[in-house]
Amino acid sequence: MIRGIYTSTAALRAATIHQTRLAHNIANLQTTGFKQVLTTHQAYELQRLGEYDAEDAAFMRGVGAVEHGLLVPEEIVDFAQGPLQVTDRPLDLAIEGDAFFRIQTPEGERYTRDGSFHRDALGRLVTRDGYFVLGQDGQPLTLPAGQVTITDQGLIFVGGAQIGQLGLAGFPNGAGLVRENGNLYRAEGTGPGPAAGAVVQQGYLEGSNVDEEAQVLEMMRILRLYEANRKALQVQDQALNGAISVGQV
Secondary structure (H helix, E strand, O other), rough: OHHHHHHHHHHHHHHHHHHHOOOOHOOOOOOOOOOEEEEEOOOOOHHHHHHOOOOOOOOOOEEEEOOOOOOEEEEEEEEOOOOOOEEEOEEEEEOOHOOOOOOOOEEEEEEEEEOEEEOOOOEEEEOOOOEEEEEOOOOEEEEOOOOEHHHHOOOOOOOOEEEEEEEEEEOOOHEEEEEOOOOOOEEEOOOOOOOOOOOOEEEEEOOOOOOOOHHHHHHHHHHHHHHHHHHHHHHHHHHHHHHHHHHHO
């Protein structure tokens, strides 16, 4: 009975976390470069059950196993390509392939797929949050006045003269990246590799890769699961209280 309460409580906790992540995905349907968060569930390690041998009290014979519910759901970022949306703004950039823009923040270098950039008052190329966009040399990019053309390899021309190259970091399938606030990621381990095969598209932004219909259907399934475990917990609590009352008679 107590085990059943633990199992239902663990399931309620897992469902709550899953709901929060689904709601976060749905809220970012229109967020540029957003990557949806997937949730996987893992059961607690099985507890082995046994009985003592009547002839050898030191020996326990296995009779089965039991689970105690779910661990906290693991978060996995889905780095699948999002749809490209045309904007015709020369400083709107999208990446096709396993690469990220290199960004300088107060906490250090970070990576993003959100290519909605603009010039600041000093001509530096910055994100919508004011973070510096880095070149391939790791330095902030500064764009002089003039018409900006950016090639599919990230070469930057202003007025026909090359002034730099976009800093692109390669992370195949997002391996080695940890999600932070917004659309920023930090690297763990050895850091980025070359952006092999990545293509830059000027005048485009990458849309969110969230599948709205799939998220809504999953939310409905989790809500039903939550309600079922809530009712199961109520039944087990009532049964436990009844057993306690009988024991006190």
